[in-house]
Every structure is written in structure tokens, then in C-alpha cells.
Amino acid sequence: MLPFLLRRLVNSIPTVIGATILIFFIIQLAPGDFLxxxxxxxxxSKEQIDNLRRNFGLxxxxxxxxxxxxKNLLQGDLGLSFAYQQPVLNVVAPRVLNSLYLVLFSTLxxxxxxxxxxxxxxxxxxxxxxxxxxxxxYFLLGFPSFFLxxxxxxxxLQIRFATGWDIPVGGMTSQNYxxxxxxxxxxxxxxxxxxxxxxxxxxxxxxxxxxxRGQMLExxxxxxxxxxxxxxxxxxxxxxxxxxxxAIIPFIAGIxxxxxxxxxxxxxxxxxxxYPGITPMLxxxxxxxxxxxxxxxxxxxILLLIIGNAVSDxxxxxVDPRIRYA
Amino acid sequence: xxxxxxxxxxxxxxxxxxAPFVWPAAWSADAPSAAKKGGELRLSTISDYKTMxxxxxxxxxxxxxxxxxxxxxFTQDPRNDDFIPYMADKDPVVSNNGKRFVVTxxxxxxxxxGQEITADDWVTTAKIHMDKAVxxxxxxxxxxxxxxxxxxxxxxxxxxxxxxxxxxxxxxRLSYTPWPDHVFGKVYNSGGAAAIKQMWxxxxxxxxxxSPGMWNVDSYRAGERTVFxxxxxxxxxxxxxxxxxxxxxxxxxxxxxxxxxxxxAAFIAGQLDQIGASTADQxxxxxxxxxxxNLKAEILANVSPQASSTWITFNWNKASDPFKQKIFRDxxxxxxxxxxxxxxxxxxxxxxxxxxxxxxxxxxxxxxxxAPAGVPRYEYNLDAATxxxxxxxxxxxDKDGYLVDAQGRRLEFNLSTNAGNNQREGLMRLFADTAxxxxxxxxxxxxxxxxxxxxxxxxxADRPFDAILLGLSNGAxxxxxxxxxxxxxxxxxxxxxxxxxxTSQEQLMSKLYDQGDQELxxxxxxxxxxxxxxxxxxxxxxxxxASPNYHVVYNSRLGGAxxxxxxxxxxxxxxxxxxxxx
Numbered sequence: 001m002l003p004f005l006l007r008r009l010v011n012s013i014p015t016v017i018g019a020t021i022l023i024f025f026i027i028q029l030a031p032g033d034f035l036x037x038x039x040x041x042x043x044x045s046k047e048q049i050d051n052l053r054r055n056f057g058l059x060x061x062x063x064x065x066x067x068x069x070x071k072n073l074l075q076g077d078l079g080l081s082f083a084y085q086q087p088v089l090n091v092v093a094p095r096v097l098n099s100l101y102l103v104l105f106s107t108l109x110x111x112x113x114x115x116x117x118x119x120x121x122x123x124x125x126x127x128x129x130x131x132x133x134x135x136x137x138y139f140l141l142g143f144p145s146f147f148l149x150x151x152x153x154x155x156x157l158q159i160r161f162a163t164g165w166d167i168p169v170g171g172m173t174s175q176n177y178x179x180x181x182x183x184x185x186x187x188x189x190x191x192x193x194x195x196x197x198x199x200x201x202x203x204x205x206x207x208x209x210x211x212x213r214g215q216m217l218e219x220x221x222x223x224x225x226x227x228x229x230x231x232x233x234x235x236x237x238x239x240x241x242x243x244x245x246x247a248i249i250p251f252i253a254g255i256x257x258x259x260x261x262x263x264x265x266x267x268x269x270x271x272x273x274x275y276p277g278i279t280p281m282l283x284x285x286x287x288x289x290x291x292x293x294x295x296x297x298x299x300x301x302i303l304l305l306i307i308g309n310a311v312s313d314x315x316x317x318x319v320d321p322r323i324r325y326a
Numbered sequence: 327x328x329x330x331x332x333x334x335x336x337x338x339x340x341x342x343x344x345a346p347f348v349w350p351a352a353w354s355a356d357a358p359s360a361a362k363k364g365g366e367l368r369l370s371t372i373s374d375y376k377t378m379x380x381x382x383x384x385x386x387x388x389x390x391x392x393x394x395x396x397x398x399x400f401t402q403d404p405r406n407d408d409f410i411p412y413m414a415d416k417d418p419v420v421s422n423n424g425k426r427f428v429v430t431x432x433x434x435x436x437x438x439x440g441q442e443i444t445a446d447d448w449v450t451t452a453k454i455h456m457d458k459a460v461x462x463x464x465x466x467x468x469x470x471x472x473x474x475x476x477x478x479x480x481x482x483x484x485x486x487x488x489x490x491x492x493x494x495x496x497x498x499r500l501s502y503t504p505w506p507d508h509v510f511g512k513v514y515n516s517g518g519a520a521a522i523k524q525m526w527x528x529x530x531x532x533x534x535x536x537s538p539g540m541w542n543v544d545s546y547r548a549g550e551r552t553v554f555x556x557x558x559x560x561x562x563x564x565x566x567x568x569x570x571x572x573x574x575x576x577x578x579x580x581x582x583x584x585x586x587x588x589x590x591a592a593f594i595a596g597q598l599d600q601i602g603a604s605t606a607d608q609x610x611x612x613x614x615x616x617x618x619x620n621l622k623a624e625i626l627a628n629v630s631p632q633a634s635s636t637w638i639t640f641n642w643n644k645a646s647d648p649f650k651q652k653i654f655r656d657x658x659x660x661x662x663x664x665x666x667x668x669x670x671x672x673x674x675x676x677x678x679x680x681x682x683x684x685x686x687x688x689x690x691x692x693x694x695x696x697a698p699a700g701v702p703r704y705e706y707n708l709d710a711a712t713x714x715x716x717x718x719x720x721x722x723x724d725k726d727g728y729l730v731d732a733q734g735r736r737l738e739f740n741l742s743t744n745a746g747n748n749q750r751e752g753l754m755r756l757f758a759d760t761a762x763x764x765x766x767x768x769x770x771x772x773x774x775x776x777x778x779x780x781x782x783x784x785x786x787a788d789r790p791f792d793a794i795l796l797g798l799s800n801g802a803x804x805x806x807x808x809x810x811x812x813x814x815x816x817x818x819x820x821x822x823x824x825x826x827x828x829t830s831q832e833q834l835m836s837k838l839y840d841q842g843d844q845e846l847x848x849x850x851x852x853x854x855x856x857x858x859x860x861x862x863x864x865x866x867x868x869x870x871x872a873s874p875n876y877h878v879v880y881n882s883r884l885g886g887a888x889x890x891x892x893x894x895x896x897x898x899x900x901x902x903x904x905x906x907x908x
Contacts, residue, residue, distance in 0.1 A: 044463075084377060161620040173550065271585045
């Protein structure tokens with residue numbers, strides 16, 4: 001196992017170097033820079049914009065900017081955000097943490113719903129319950145998550161009007177958050193995170209449930225299951241020990257993507273629920289071409305993807321005894 | 327006699343030393359007796375704060391901007407646009423032909439940490455803003471034609487400002503927010519610009535932030551909410567007309583709502599007190615909630631036009647295509663283009679009826695005060711346009727129905743605006759459609775914003791575009807013309823950036839701009855503005871189209887708004903000092 005991991009580490013070095021080059025120069029392909037929009041301000045002089053461009057190092061040739069960035073990266077510095085005038089890591093960290101609450105909760109809800117539904121659909125194939133969930137899943141497959149979120153917000157407003165309950169329509173904490181006790185704070189965040197997390201999870205459940213159901217069915221009809229049943233293995237063991245374990249192998253292989261997904265936020269759901277996660281900030285940075293925020297954050301995502309893939313390879317060998325790394 | 331004189335002097339001194347600023351009762355639609363104390367004003371903003379540092383902050387909505395609410399030596403009275411002494415004790419003493427201002431500072435003002443606000447704070451603040459290495463957004467306002475404004479301390483409570491030339495915006499320029507010398511001065515002297523840039527970031531504990539103004543930071547939650555609490559020391563020198571300390575509010579919170587729909591939803595749910603609704607659709611949503619009895623809110627639509635302009639500019643620097651360059655430089659062509667702009671249809675179709683037509687570089691919100699009646703307007707008139715184009719030689723139409731000149735060259739140009747801006751794309755398409763009616767071929771094309779800006783601000787004899795549709799905003803009503811826009815040397819002198827004036831009218835406009843900019847008397851400034859607008863309109867270098875309107879929407883629990891006649895896009899709808907929760 002150790003030589004395998006070492007080999008992985010060495011292999012990942014050219015990948016990361018390639019990634020830095022791609023990230024940096026693809027961002028630069030976009031026309032203009034952080035200061036371009038300032039040119040349209042009738043009161044800011046061209047001289048001042050040139051002065052700022054010098055201060056930010058944007059007047060240097062691209063290749064010089066790149067090597068400057070890499071040099072800082074090697075010292076563990078992701079660069080400076082133009083908009084915040086702060087190191088990228090300081091700016092990004094609190095937002096990533098906020099996103100993490102939402103994504104963790106939603107991932108939990110996601111598996112709690114997706115796995116039983118998938119298994120149920122396979123074990124009770126073509127039952128009324130299976131048909132209802134299948135129909136529902138097909139509907140959900142067609143909904144983009146932000147649209148589902150907008151619909152949910154509409155209904156929350158209607159429920160608020162009808163009942164007067166204080167259901168949060170966005171944000172992460174209530175107005176009086178700072179006055180609450182520790183438990184109260186926890187519950188307050190939970191209350192705010194719950195709705196977007198469930199919306200996010202339900203939006204994603206559809207695809208996974210369908211795939212899991214298909215995987216389960218394929219394995220349930222396999223010869224080794226018939227053999228197991230003939231040997232008199234209990235039905236519970238047949239489903240959960242023999243079938244399920246084989247059916248989830250493709251999902252384990254996909255866990256590598258989960259690690260970067262944890263930090264990269266919940267996408268437009270965050271925007272629609274005005275949740276203080278990383279997405280609104282990244283969109284801001286993209287819009288204003290805050291170069292190092294985008295580059296630094298993308299690089300962290302790639303590093304996590306490399307680590308995540310190594311983790312999922314290890315997990316695969318645990319779940320599937322046929323896989324061995326020599 | 328002598329004794330009476332001393333008594334009089336003593337009385338003047340006493341009233342001068344401790345007199346608070348009294349907020350005129352006329353600035354609120356509610357009497358001071360109606361005001362209740364306490365409560366929180368809940369507002370929202372679209373993107374997160376970037377810093378707490380007043381010297382690196384670059385955005386219109388910022389934490390330092392909020393801390394600076396209720397500061398400045400002078401402040402503008404929305405009733406008559408006059409500057410009245412605010413942190414200054416009385417009107418300035420002007421000498422040296424209008425270039426020297428000696429200002430006496432009001433005594434008894436304190437920062438939120440209890441330290442007194444004195445002349446040193448203004449001197450240090452100016453020094454740091456004027457340091458190029460700091461990169462302050464206020465840098466330009468301390469320079470006139472690259473020459474600095476000199477700020478000198480004459481005494482603990484007296485300042486002297488020396489301007490390199492007479493400036494109409496002098497009082498506005500010297501009304502910057504004073505930041506504490508005891509916080510920034512030492513750091514700047516020992517560490518310079520680099521040390522200043524490290525101060526007051528979003529990670530700085532809020533109890534280290536010192537505010538000169540109405541608000542103090544209470545808490546900051548990244549990407550979520552910033553809460554401000556009232557600065558009690560500010561209330562010592564700010565009173566309402568009944569003598570009560572201001573502000574009435576205890577707190578003010580800014581919630582970050584990155585999506586407009588989410589903001590509207592929060593307002594409808596009663597979680598926000600005020601919202602900047604801009605489209606007919608958004609106003610309708612709020613109206614439905616009010617009509618359904620689910621929300622109590624005041625909706626004032628079309629309060630005034632916005633302080634912005636949208637226009638089409640034609641490129642005069644097109645050496646590579648002499649035919650087009652000749653057309654674009656022909657005043658008859660540009661007047662014809664103005665006749666082709668169906669501004670009423672633009673307002674109706676693009677802004678849903680919530681907009682105002684515009685004809686000048688002057689923002690329509692300032693038109694009432696600044697544009698005299700006699701200024702020519704080239705209004706929508708297809709016949710007039712056809713006639714002007716015929717005079718230029720475009721009499722016949724080709725087989726596709728487009729106008730051609732005697733040599734058979736078609737009247738055709740490209741027009742671009744920034745992709746993704748639905749309103750501008752709508753204006754562009756509407757213009758292209760009307761132009762087609764008289765036989766002008768307009769190839770309308772949305773392109774990336776930054777590409778567009780680079781094309782527009784490119785310089786030289788051959789610039790890479792035909793015509794661009796864009797907009798401008800920002801600016802004050804003191805001398806409501808852009809320093810980058812009107813003079814020939816400005817980088818937003820969009821039709822001709824060759825650096826030289828190409829027509830006598832441009833020369834005259836540059837001259838009138840400088841004249842107005844250096845005129846301290848507002849009545850004379852308005853006369854000059856009238857002359858400038860007349861020249862501009864006749865030359866029609868840029869065809870102005872329309873602006874969206876400004877609407878005021880707030881929860882009915884708020885009191886203390888401006889009387890309706892004082893509200894507009896420039897002065898907005900209320901002062902926070904006089905705002906209260908019913």
C-alpha cells in the first residue's frame with residue numbers, strides 16, 4: 001500500500017504543475033482585468049487606474065505574473081485578493097466553513113434518502129411504491145436545483161403568510177443570533193441550513209437513486225445471488241451483504257470527487273437562499289476578475305481532488321476484496 | 327458699554343464652543359414628537375464587504391462608508407443643494423481669489439472611542455489619501471489637474487485648505503471623512519503605505535474600529551450580515567429640532583443578499599425594512615403582497631429618474647475606414663440618429679414604463695435644476711431623420727431596402743453593447759429596428775463588457791469600433807458634468823479620444839467645462855451649464871436615450887422619511903439620523 005501511495009504522490013506533481021499553468025492562463029484569456037470596469041467611472045482618472053495597475057502587478061507580462069504566483073505558492077501563499085486586499089486564504093476560509101455546514105448536512109440527507117429509496121426500488125420492483133418514487137424521481141431529474149429552490153422560497157412565503165410561523169427564507173443565522181446561547185446558536189444555524197440542505201439533497205437524489213436501483217437489480221439477478229439463496233442465506237443478508245456491497249462499488253469510486261465538492265459549495269442554491277457560502281463570493285470574484293481568488297481556490301480544489309482519488313482507491317480495496325494494490 | 331460688549335463676546339464664545347448641529351425638522355416628513363427611540367433598521371446589499379479600511383476601500387457600499395455617515399465639514403441641504411456647515415462651526419472664510427478656505431471646526435465632537443476630533447485628524451487623513459502607494463479611491467479628489475490640495479493645521483480647531491485653482495466642488499472636496507490620527511497617524515509615520523494597507527481588515531476585531539460618524543461596527547459575519555450600533559458620542563453634537571440626541575435608532579444592520587429575488591423575498595417576508603426595487607416586475611411582486619394583506623409597505627414608484635445615462639456614441643477616429651469616419655463626423659448624421667431613437671417606446675418596452683427619456687450628458691434627475699428650456703432636443707421623428715440623411719446624399723435605396731449614396735455605398739454600421747445586460751440589449755435592438763424603417767442598416771451585437779470598455783477607451787486615430795451603446799453613472803449635482811467626459815482630453819470623451827479637439831464646439835465645451843468647474847457661484851454656474859448643454863445638444867456627439875427611474879419602497883414601520891418633494895435618486899429617500907421605528 002505504501003509504495004502505491006508514494007507512486008501516486010510522485011505522479012501528481014506534473015498534474016499539479018500542469019493545473020497551475022492551465023488555471024492561470026485560462027483565466028487570463030478573459031478580456032480585461034480587475035481594473036477595467038473602473039475605466040467607466042467619470043470621476044476616476046486614467047492616471048490613478050494606471051497607478052493601481054502597477055500596485056497590483058497587473059502591468060507585468062503574463063509570464064512574469066505566473067512565475068511570481070508560483071514562487072508564492074511554493075511558500076504556501078495563494079496570493080492577494082485585489083478586492084479585499086487580503087491573502088486569498090483568509091478571505092476564502094470563513095466562506096468555505098459556512099459552505100461546509102450546508103454541504104455536509106445536505107450530503108447526509110442525500111445518502112439517507114438515496115440509498116433506502118434505491119434499494120427499495122430494486123427489491124420491490126414495479127410495486128406501487130416503486131412506481132410513485134420513480135415518477136417523482138423523473139420529475140426531479142428535470143429540475144435545476146436553483147429553480148427548485150425558488151419554488152420552495154415561494155411556498156415558504158405562502159406558509160409564513162398563512163400561519164405566521166417564522167420560517168427562515170434565507171441566510172445562515174437570525175437577526176438576534178449573537179444574543180443566543182450556544183445551544184440556541186446551534187439550533188438557529190440548523191434551522192437555516194435545513195431547508196437549503198434538503199432542497200439540494202432532493203435535487204441530487206433522483207440521479208443516484210436511479211443508478212443504485214439499476215445496480216441492485218443487476219446484482220440481484222446474478223448467479224451468485226441465486227446460489228446464496230439456494231444455500232439458505234437470509235434475505236436480509238442477501239440484499240445488504242451480497243448485493244448492496246457490490247452495487248455501491250461505482251459510488252465508492254466516485255468518492256474522490258466528494259472532497260473538493262465539500263469546499264466548493266452548494267452552487268446556485270447558496271445564491272438563491274442568500275447563504276453566505278463560497279459560491280456568491282466566487283461569482284463576485286469571477287465577475288470582477290479577482291485573479292488570485294479564482295486561481296488559488298481552483299488550485300485548492302485540484303489538490304483535494306488528487307487526495308480524494310487516493311482515498312477512494314483505498315476505500316475500494318476495503319469494499320471489494322478482489323482489488324489489491326501491490 | 328464695555329461690559330455689554332464682553333457679555334456679548336462671552337455669549338458668542340459659549341454658543342460656538344458647545345453648539346450641536348441641529349437637524350432641520352424639514353428634512354423629515356414626521357415631527358420630532360412622533361419619533362420613537364430604539365430599534366434596528368434592517369437593510370441589505372448585493373455583495374459582501376471587502377474591508378473596514380477607509381484608505382483601501384473602493385466600493386460605493388462599504389463599511390468605512392457607513393462609518394462615515396454623518397461626517398464632513400459641510401453637508402448638502404436637499405432643499406436647495408446648498409452646502410451648510412456641519413462638522414465646521416460656520417461658513418468658511420474664503421480668500422486668495424477663491425482658492426484658500428479657512429475652516430473652523432465645531433468643538434465637542436468625539437470619535438467612538440471618546441477621543442476628541444480635531445484638526446490633526448483631517449490633516450493625517452488627507453496625507454494618507456494623497457499617498458500614491460496607498461492606492462486610495464479618494465486620491466483623485468485631492469488633486470486638481472495633478473496639483474495637490476494643501477491641508478494645513480492653523481490651530482486645534484482651525485484648518486486651512488489651499489486649492490491649486492478655483493474649484494466649484496471645493497466644499498465637497500474638503501468634506502471628506504476625518505479618520506482618527508491617533509490610530510492611523512503613528513502607523514503611517516512608522517510603517518508608511520504598506521502598514522496602512524494592513525490595517526482594519528475584515529479580520530480585525532470590531533472593538534478596534536474607531537468611528538467618527540453615526541455608526542460603529544457592532545459585529546461582522548462574513549458574507550452574511552454586518553450590524554452597526556449607534557455611536558453615542560455622535561449624539562452629543564447631533565440633535566433633532568426638539569433637542570433630542572440622534573440617531574433615534576439603536577442599530578442598523580446590512581444583510582448580504584447576493585440575489586435580487588432573495589432580497590425581494592426577504593422584504594416581502596418582513597425581514598428587511600427597505601429594498602431597492604428597480605423593475606416593474608419587482609414592484610408588482612411587492613404590490614401583490616401589500617394588496618394581499620401580507621405586508622405593510624409604502625411603494626412610491628417613479629420618484630425621479632436615476633442618476634445615470636444610457637447613450638450611443640459614434641467613433642470619430644476611424645482612419646482605416648474614411649467613409650464611416652466621414653459619416654460619424656457629420657453632425658447631420660448624428661442628429662438623424664437622435665431622431666431615430668424612439669425614447670418613449672424605449673421607456674415603455676425596455677423599462678416597463680418606469681423610465682425617463684434623456685437628451686443630454688446631464689443625468690435626467692438633474693435636468694429640472696440645470697437644463698434651461700431653450701436647449702434643442704432632436705426628438706423621435708422619422709421624416710426629419712430621412713431628410714437629414716438625404717441631405718448627406720443618402721437618397722436612394724438598394725434592393726434590400728437600405729439607403730445608399732451616389733456611389734452605391736450603403737449606410738451601415740455595427741453597434742455593440744455589453745452582453746448579459748438585458749435592458750441595454752433591449753435598447754439596442756429597438757434602435758436597430760427603428761433605424762431599419764428609414765433604411766439604415768444597424769448590425770446590433772452584444773459583446774463582452776471588458777472588450778467593450780477597452781474598445782471605448784482605446785486611443786489614437788484608428789479605434790476598433792463603429793458605435794457603442796453603454797451607460798454611465800456617478801457624479802454630483804455641484805457641477806454635473808464629468809471631468810473625464812466633457813473635456814477633449816478625458817478618457818470617456820468617447821466619440822473622439824485622439825487627445826485633440828476636432829471641432830470648435832468641442833473646444834468651446836472644454837472651455838465652458840473649465841469655466842463652470844472654477845465658478846463658485848451656483849447661479850452663474852447654471853448659466854454656464856445652459857450654454858454648455860446648448861453646444862452639446864447642437865453638436866449631438868453622443869445620442870442619449872433613456873434612464874430607468876428611481877423607486878422608493880419601505881416597510882411601513884419606518885418613520886422619518888424625507889417629505890416626498892425632497893426625495894430623488896441623488897438625495898435618496900431619508901436620512902438615517904432622523905429615521906425611527908414606529
